[in-house]
Structures are given as structure tokens and as C-alpha cells.
Amino acid sequence: MQVCPTNAISINSELGTKVVDESLCVGCKVCTMACPYGTINYNTRSGKVTKCDLCGGDPKCAEACPTDAITYGVAQ
Ligand code: SF4
Numbered sequence: 247m248q249v250c251p252t253n254a255i256s257i258n259s260e261l262g263t264k265v266v267d268e269s270l271c272v273g274c275k276v277c278t279m280a281c282p283y284g285t286i287n288y289n290t291r292s293g294k295v296t297k298c299d300l301c302g303g304d305p306k307c308a309e310a311c312p313t314d315a316i317t318y319g320v321a322q
């Protein structure tokens with residue numbers, strides 16, 4: 247967030263996730279270098295970056311996993 251020159255990354259206050267506003271992203275990739283976890287990736291087709299946004303609170307990966315290896319919930 248701090249490294250983004252266009253303030254394209256913000257926090258979803260409801261879910262606590264960081265989200266990318268593609269209309270503001272200029273594809274400079276600085277955030278991909280800054281993130282120590284490698285969670286932001288450059289999309290060569292769009293020329294923008296993308297990251298998990300928890301599907302708006304309804305993670306499709308958890309729904310699709312055939313072995314229920316992915317669960318979504320608040321850590322206790
Ligand atoms: S790639 Fe996009 S989101 Fe990332 S730092 Fe550059 S403008 Fe911001």
C-alpha cells in the first residue's frame with residue numbers, strides 16, 4: 247500500500263483484505279517486489295496486478311476444493 251504510487255491498493259474494512267483498484271493500477275509491479283509473501287501477481291493480459299480478495303467473503307477455492315483442504319473462518 248505504501249509503495250503504490252497511485253494509491254491503487256486499499257483495505258476492505260469489512261473483510262480486512264487488501265484490494266487492488268484496477269482502474270488506478272498502472273502495472274508498475276512495485277507492489278509485487280514489496281510483498282514478502284508473494285501474494286500480488288502481475289497479469290500479462292490485463293497489464294495490472296491481481297491478488298486474492300477472498301471473493302468478497304465467500305471464497306470459491308474453499309467451495310471448489312474436493313477434499314475440504316481449504317476452510318474459511320476466523321482464527322480462534
Ligand atoms: S502495480 Fe499497480 S497496485 Fe502495484 S504498486 Fe504499481 S500501480 Fe500500485
Ligand code: SF4
Nearest residue numbers: 298299300301305307
Ligand atoms: S478463489 Fe480463493 S484464492 Fe481466489 S480470490 Fe477467491 S478466495 Fe482468493
